[in-house]
Amino acid sequence: MPNISRRAEATPESPIRRLAPYADAAKARGTQVYHLNIGQPDVEAPKEFWDSIKGIKDPIVAYTNSAGNIGLRQAAVEHYKEKGIDITVDQIFVTTAGSEAIIFAMLACLNEGDEVIVPEPMYANYIGFAAIAGIKCVPITTKIEDNYALPSVAEFAKRITPKTKAILICNPNNPTGTVYGRGQLEGLRELALKHDLFIFADEVYHEFNYTGVPVPSVLNLQGLESNVVAIDSVSKKFSLCGARVGFFMCRNPEVFHSAVKFAQARLSPPAIEQVGVEAALRHTPRAYFESMKSEYMDRRDLLVRKLRQLNGVVVPEVNGAFYAMVRLPIDDCDRFCKWLLEEFSFEGKTVMLAPGTGFYETDGLGKDEVRIAYVYRCEELAKALDVLAQGLSVYPGRTCEQALPLHN
Amino acid sequence: MPNISRRAEATPESPIRRLAPYADAAKARGTQVYHLNIGQPDVEAPKEFWDSIKGIKDPIVAYTNSAGNIGLRQAAVEHYKEKGIDITVDQIFVTTAGSEAIIFAMLACLNEGDEVIVPEPMYANYIGFAAIAGIKCVPITTKIEDNYALPSVAEFAKRITPKTKAILICNPNNPTGTVYGRGQLEGLRELALKHDLFIFADEVYHEFNYTGVPVPSVLNLQGLESNVVAIDSVSKKFSLCGARVGFFMCRNPEVFHSAVKFAQARLSPPAIEQVGVEAALRHTPRAYFESMKSEYMDRRDLLVRKLRQLNGVVVPEVNGAFYAMVRLPIDDCDRFCKWLLEEFSFEGKTVMLAPGTGFYETDGLGKDEVRIAYVYRCEELAKALDVLAQGLSVYPGRTCEQALPLHN
Numbered sequence: 001m002p003n004i005s006r007r008a009e010a011t012p013e014s015p016i017r018r019l020a021p022y023a024d025a026a027k028a029r030g031t032q033v034y035h036l037n038i039g040q041p042d043v044e045a046p047k048e049f050w051d052s053i054k055g056i057k058d059p060i061v062a063y064t065n066s067a068g069n070i071g072l073r074q075a076a077v078e079h080y081k082e083k084g085i086d087i088t089v090d091q092i093f094v095t096t097a098g099s100e101a102i103i104f105a106m107l108a109c110l111n112e113g114d115e116v117i118v119p120e121p122m123y124a125n126y127i128g129f130a131a132i133a134g135i136k137c138v139p140i141t142t143k144i145e146d147n148y149a150l151p152s153v154a155e156f157a158k159r160i161t162p163k164t165k166a167i168l169i170c171n172p173n174n175p176t177g178t179v180y181g182r183g184q185l186e187g188l189r190e191l192a193l194k195h196d197l198f199i200f201a202d203e204v205y206h207e208f209n210y211t212g213v214p215v216p217s218v219l220n221l222q223g224l225e226s227n228v229v230a231i232d233s234v235s236k237k238f239s240l241c242g243a244r245v246g247f248f249m250c251r252n253p254e255v256f257h258s259a260v261k262f263a264q265a266r267l268s269p270p271a272i273e274q275v276g277v278e279a280a281l282r283h284t285p286r287a288y289f290e291s292m293k294s295e296y297m298d299r300r301d302l303l304v305r306k307l308r309q310l311n312g313v314v315v316p317e318v319n320g321a322f323y324a325m326v327r328l329p330i331d332d333c334d335r336f337c338k339w340l341l342e343e344f345s346f347e348g349k350t351v352m353l354a355p356g357t358g359f360y361e362t363d364g365l366g367k368d369e370v371r372i373a374y375v376y377r378c379e380e381l382a383k384a385l386d387v388l389a390q391g392l393s394v395y396p397g398r399t400c401e402q403a404l405p406l407h408n
Numbered sequence: 409m410p411n412i413s414r415r416a417e418a419t420p421e422s423p424i425r426r427l428a429p430y431a432d433a434a435k436a437r438g439t440q441v442y443h444l445n446i447g448q449p450d451v452e453a454p455k456e457f458w459d460s461i462k463g464i465k466d467p468i469v470a471y472t473n474s475a476g477n478i479g480l481r482q483a484a485v486e487h488y489k490e491k492g493i494d495i496t497v498d499q500i501f502v503t504t505a506g507s508e509a510i511i512f513a514m515l516a517c518l519n520e521g522d523e524v525i526v527p528e529p530m531y532a533n534y535i536g537f538a539a540i541a542g543i544k545c546v547p548i549t550t551k552i553e554d555n556y557a558l559p560s561v562a563e564f565a566k567r568i569t570p571k572t573k574a575i576l577i578c579n580p581n582n583p584t585g586t587v588y589g590r591g592q593l594e595g596l597r598e599l600a601l602k603h604d605l606f607i608f609a610d611e612v613y614h615e616f617n618y619t620g621v622p623v624p625s626v627l628n629l630q631g632l633e634s635n636v637v638a639i640d641s642v643s644k645k646f647s648l649c650g651a652r653v654g655f656f657m658c659r660n661p662e663v664f665h666s667a668v669k670f671a672q673a674r675l676s677p678p679a680i681e682q683v684g685v686e687a688a689l690r691h692t693p694r695a696y697f698e699s700m701k702s703e704y705m706d707r708r709d710l711l712v713r714k715l716r717q718l719n720g721v722v723v724p725e726v727n728g729a730f731y732a733m734v735r736l737p738i739d740d741c742d743r744f745c746k747w748l749l750e751e752f753s754f755e756g757k758t759v760m761l762a763p764g765t766g767f768y769e770t771d772g773l774g775k776d777e778v779r780i781a782y783v784y785r786c787e788e789l790a791k792a793l794d795v796l797a798q799g800l801s802v803y804p805g806r807t808c809e810q811a812l813p814l815h816n
Contacts, residue, residue, distance in 0.1 A: 008666030128673025242679025265536025271650025
C-alpha cells in the first residue's frame with residue numbers, strides 16, 4: 001500500500017471544524033448548540049445578489065475568464081475606489097474566495113521551503129495554505145496583554161532568515177479582533193523595503209472596523225507597490241461565505257501575471273456567484289454596510305461587557321472583525337471545548353467555541369484561550385454567553401476557584 | 409523588488425487560453441470565430457439544476473461542509489451506483505471542480521519533487537496542477553499511429569524511478585478522444601501493485617463514450633482499493649463548466665482523510681451550485697445522457713469524415729470525450745493557430761484551435777498537431793470545418809503541396 005505524503009501528515013485538521021462530530025452528537029441528544037466557533041455571519045445577503053442570480057437566462061453555465069468576469073472586476077475596482085483604494089482592472093482578478101487568493105500569493109512569491117512570518121494567534125487555515133504551497137509559517141507571537149498589537153519592527157527583524165520572503169497579516173484580525181493602524185503598517189513597510197520582502201494582507205474584514213478611524217489598506221502604503229498583495233473576499237461583507245468569490249490585488253505585474261497562470265490552470269472561479277456578486281457590488285447601498293457595522297458593534301459591546309464581568313476572564317480591546325480571542329480560567333481549552341459539547345448543558349443548551357491552541361503555531365501557547373465569534377443577534381448572544389458562564393462555573397478543570405456569576 | 413518564485417516562472421500559460429487576445433482582436437475586426445479550442449459544451453444543462461437554484465429561500469449563502477453537502481454526496485453515490493460503481497459516502501467528497509480534486513490527489517499522495525507518469529499528449533493543465541503541488545509530470549508518449557493507445561507496461565516500467573509515486577490517466581481521454589479498455593487498465597494495475605504506485609484517473613468524460621462497451625472505471629479494478637483516486641466533475645456531463653463542482657473518490661481512508669484536510673483549509677466548495685447539482689444528479693433522466701451521447705456521436709462522425717477527406721490530415725480513431733487530436737500538414741501549430749486568428753478569414757469567419765505543442769511535456773512533440781473540440785451542432789461544425797479546410801489550403805506554412813478540397 002503506497003504511503004501518503006509528508007505534507008498530508010503534517011497538515012493539521014481545522015481547529016474550527018475538528019470538534020464538529022461532538023457538536024453533531026450533542027444535537028442528536030437534543031441539546032441546542034450555539035455556534036460561537038465559526039465566522040458564519042447571519043446578516044442577510046444583499047437582495048441584488050439573489051435577484052441577479054434568479055434572473056439568469058442562459059441555460060449553460062460556461063467557464064468564465066480564469067481571472068473572472070470583466071464586469072465583476074470593474075465593479076470591484078469601483079467598490080475599492082469608494083473605500084479610498086485606487087487600483088485598475090489589470091491589478092485585480094477574481095479568485096475562488098480569499099483562501100485561493102492567499103494560496104496563489106504564496107505560490108507566486110515563495111519557493112518551496114521559503115518562510116513567511118505571521119503574527120500569532122493566526123487564522124488557523126494559514127498553516128493549511130502554507131502546507132499546500134510547501135512553505136513554512138514562522139510565527140511571531142502577539143500578546144493579549146498588549147491587545148494583540150503587532151510586535152516591534154525589531155522583533156520582526158529577529159525572525160528574518162535567508163529563507164524569509166514575506167510577511168502575512170490579517171487586518172482587521174481574525175482571530176483577535178485587533179485593527180492595525182497606519183503606524184504599525186509603516187513599520188512593516190520599512191522592514192519589507194529593507195529586506196526585500198513581500199507583504200500579504202488579508203483584508204476580508206475591512207468593513208468590520210469599530211475604531212472610528214479608517215483601516216489602512218496595504219495597497220495605500222507608499223513605495224510598496226511591488227511588494228504588496230492584498231486579499232479580499234465577499235464572504236464576510238455580504239454574508240456570502242459559501243459563494244467562494246474573492247479578489248487578488250497586486251500592482252507588481254510579474255506577481256500578478258504569475259498568479260493568473262495558476263488561475264488559468266484551475267480554469268474559472270464559480271460562475272453563478274460572480275453574477276450575483278457583481279450586482280451586489282454595484283448596487284448595495286452604503287447604508288447596508290453602516291447598518292451591518294452598527295449591528296456588530298452592539299454585539300461586540302455586549303460580548304466584552306458580559307465577559308469582563310466573569311472572574312478570571314481576560315478580554316482585550318476588540319476593535320474589528322467579529323471575533324474575540326479571550327483568556328478563560330481553564331486548564332486546557334481543547335478539553336474545555338470538548339467538555340462543553342460532550343458533558344455539559346444548561347437548560348438544554350451549550351456553546352461551541354474554537355480552542356485557542358489551533359491558532360498558534362508555537363507549541364504550548366493558547367491553552368487557556370478560545371476564539372469567540374459574535375455572529376448572533378444580541379438577544380441570542382446574551383443567552384449563549386450565559387450558557388458559557390454557567391459552563392465555566394462548573395467545569396471541573398477551572399483554574400479560578402471563585403464562583404462565576406450568572407445572568408449579569 | 410522581491411523576485412517571483414521559481415515555480416511561477418516554470419508554470420506554462422494555458423495553451424488553450426493563451427491565444428485568447430488574438431481571438432478578441434479578430435472579433436473586434438468583425439470576424440466570427442468558431443471556438444474549437446475549448447471544451448465548453450453547448451448542450452443545455454438539466455432544468456432541475458436551475459429550478460432548484462431559483463427556488464433557494466435562505467438569504468444567506470453559508471459555508472457548506474468542507475466535504476460538500478451530505479445530500480449531494482448521497483446523490484452522487486446513487487449516480488455512480490447506476491453507472492456500476494459502488495462507493496459509499498465515506499469514500500467521496502465534493503471538490504471545487506475536477507481541477508481541485510486532482511490537485512488534492514497530488515498533494516495527499518506525493519511529496520515535493522516526486523514524479524507522476526502521465527501519457528502525453530496530456531490535458532495541459534496537469535502540468536499546472538503539478539507546478540502547484542511541486543511535483544514533476546513524467547511524460548510517456550502515446551502515438552497517433554496507435555490511436556493514442558496506452559504504451560505497454562514495459563514502456564511504463566522504464567519510466568519508474570525511486571521518486572515515482574503515481575500514474576495519472578484521463579479516460580476517456582482529453583485531448584485525444586481515446587478510450588482505454590479493461591485490458592489496458594489491468595496492465596496498469598499490475599504495475600501499480602508491483603511498484604506500490606497510486607493511480608489517479610480523471611474520469612470526467614465517463615458519459616462520453618462511443619465504443620458501445622462501458623468505459624471501465626479504475627474504481628472497479630480488483631485489488632487496487634488502496635491505490636486508486638478517481639476524479640469526476642459535472643462540468644462536461646451537465647454542461648456546467650462554470651459551476652465548479654467535482655468529486656474526489658477514494659477507498660484508501662488515509663488518502664481520503666488527508667485530502668479532506670486540504671479541503672478543510674479552503675473551507676467549502678461553492679454552495680449555490682451544490683444545490684443545483686444535487687437536484688440534477690437526483691432527477692436527470694437517463695434519456696438526457698443518451699440524447700447527449702447521440703448528439704456528440706453525430707458530431708464525431710461528421711468531424712472524422714470531413715477531416716479525413718483533406719489531404720495530409722491524419723485523424724485517429726476517436727472514441728470518447730469531445731476532442732480529437734489530429735495531425736495537419738503544417739510547419740508549426742502555434743504559428744498556424746495564431747495565423748488563423750491574425751491573418752486569415754474566409755467569408756468573415758475563422759476558427760480557433762488549441763496548438764498541439766501545449767499538450768506535450770516532451771519538447772518538440774506535437775508541432776504538427778492540434779486539438780479540436782467538437783462542441784457545435786453539426787450544421788455549425790460543418791461550417792467551421794470548411795473554414796478550417798480553406799485555412800489549410802492557403803496557409804503559407806503548409807507542408808502538403810496538393811490543394812485541399814473545399815466543401816465536401
